[in-house]
């Protein structure tokens with residue numbers, strides 16, 4: 135029996151996580167669930183966005199289903215107490231360096247894409263985003279210039295081991311798919327990216343069967359809307375991966391459709407699974423959130439952390455069938471509530 139920690143968080147986090155939990159329950163598997171406080175909800179109750187008891191639960195669990203954190207009322211808090219520190223802290227504490235973000239066009243959703251249907255139809259890609267380095271975790275601070283102007287800095291840095299291990303995840307993933315890997319960087323400007331490219335080329339020697347292309351991030355953003363079907367696996371750093379994956383989500387219809395897995399090794403023993411979106415304060419509490427990304431994250435949890443491919447596929451098939459039957463939340467142009475969308479997925483579960 136596995137222990138699944140549920141960290142629902144803030145805003146729409148609890149709304150979408152509730153639907154994912156319903157789907158997991160309906161599978162009738164013998165797993166145990168334990169809820170933990172995280173983000174703004176944890177700060178309100180316990181004075182810290184990632185309290186020790188939540189961190190302890192995360193370490194004890196076999197896998198974590200995460201909702202989202204973030205609360206506009208807490209934007210003024212010092213950075214270390216902001217709700218977002220909870221997810222950053224979990225990624226660092228659990229060593230979750232590999233973030234897999236699949237973007238696939240679901241049949242019937244072409245019209246919801248921001249792209250023309252004939253362009254959108256061919257999208258089937260995975261963004262492999264490095265998750266514990268880069269400007270997100272580099273030295274940061276505030277100060278004043280000699281002229282007395284306020285300044286801020288965030289250090290972008292990677293060492294060769296950090297680049298090599300995420301590159302390997304990208305190559306392994308590509309090897310199992312169409313054998314096309316695009317490494318995205320900004321090596322024409324950034325020293326960090328030059329090292330990135332050097333190391334990716336070294337790792338490539340172990341994967342002669344994978345076709346490797348290097349692409350600058352500005353071009354990648356453009357190609358992602360021009361010809362997204364050309365991408366198979368994209369490997370990139372923390373910042374570029376964060377931005378490109380939100381962009382990829384609109385190419386397949388909605389940010390409410392993209393799940394993710396954050397792993398600390400290729401097969402992942404303990405992993406954290408979350409929709410790529412945030413707490414969406416603009417729609418929180420209104421029953422408008424699309425729960426598909428959270429439900430699909432639960433499928434990734436079963437696949438990567440619990441080695442239960444059959445159950446993962448049952449969930450994915452149910453989401454495809456629910457979409458196929460016309461179920462749509464407002465972000466997809468429909469009028470299903472969050473719960474009604476969950477109902478549609480449950481009804482389609484075979």
Ligand SMILES: NC(=O)C1=CN([C@@H]2O[C@H](COP(=O)(O)OP(=O)(O)OC[C@H]3O[C@@H](n4cnc5c(N)ncnc54)[C@H](O)[C@@H]3O)[C@@H](O)[C@H]2O)C=CC1
Nearest residue numbers: 202203204205221389390411412413414416417423424465
């Ligand atoms: N992993 C996490 O917990 C993340 C947390 N955040 C935090 O979330 C808060 C809000 O950030 P935003 O920049 O507004 O990004 P967001 O992803 O929360 O929302 C962006 C837009 O997408 C819409 N949206 C997001 N998820 C949706 C869903 N499931 N169904 C329908 N529409 C959806 C929202 O309504 C909003 O208009 C901030 O505090 C931010 O720091 C942002 C991204 C990731």
Ligand SMILES: CC(C)CC(=O)C(=O)O
Nearest residue numbers: 218221222376410411412
């Ligand atoms: C710390 C999070 C707010 C970063 C983010 O946007 C993400 O991981 O998608």
Ligand SMILES: [Mg+2]
Nearest residue numbers: 376377380410
């Ligand atoms: Mg993001």
